[in-house]
Amino acid sequence: MQDMGFSCRIPCVKLLLNNRQRQERLTWAKDKKDWTAAEWSKVMFSDESKCCISFGNQGPRVWRKRGEAQNPRCLRSSVKFPQSVMVWGAMSSAGVAPLCFLRSKVNAAVYQDVLEHFMLPAADQLYGDADFIFQQDLAPAHSAKPTSTWFKDHGIPVLNWPANSPDLNPIENLWCIVKRKMRFMPDPTMQES
Secondary structure, eight states, X not given: OGGGTOOOOOXXXXXXXXXXXXXXXXXXXXXXXXXXXXXXXXXXEEEEEEEEOSOOSOOSXXXXXXXXXXXXXXXXXXXXXXXXEEEEXXXXXXXXXXXXXXXXXXXXXXXXXXXXXXXXXXXXXXXTTSOXXXXXXXXXXXXXXXXXXXXXXXXXXXXOOOTTOGGGOTHHHHXXXXXXXXXXXXXXXXXXX
């Protein structure tokens, strides 16, 4: 295979989009293409992410020398049911909101509690009395009627967002950094020798 020019690689991930979603994304991009840096600086981007916490000192590959296969720094821990935690976070050009660790499934009521106790104080800290626009994806808890009512009652505009578009949200880059750092944290379940 190598003689024919093939190499073993980790496959790239690509979102599976239908034609309607592609068109919505294109329309959204055309609508926002002339936004200035000042306009984007008013956006508070938010998202939830699942972080694995039960192990992690390596990614999918390691660099090692011959004879190092069993060296602990060349091993990746494996568990049947990895422990994970769901977190909510937000960021803007002014800074980041504190992480909210979600202990239950996120429904509209849970999400509104997150907005009330984490997003609002963060918005006050990051924007003060200045106007801001809140960004969220179209998860069911986010697009539920009670959540829409919550935003209207609080006078907070929500940025329209195309479906299935996590790649457009800059907070995804922040999640990658957080998860990469967590990967190199010591495994809390292993005893050090």
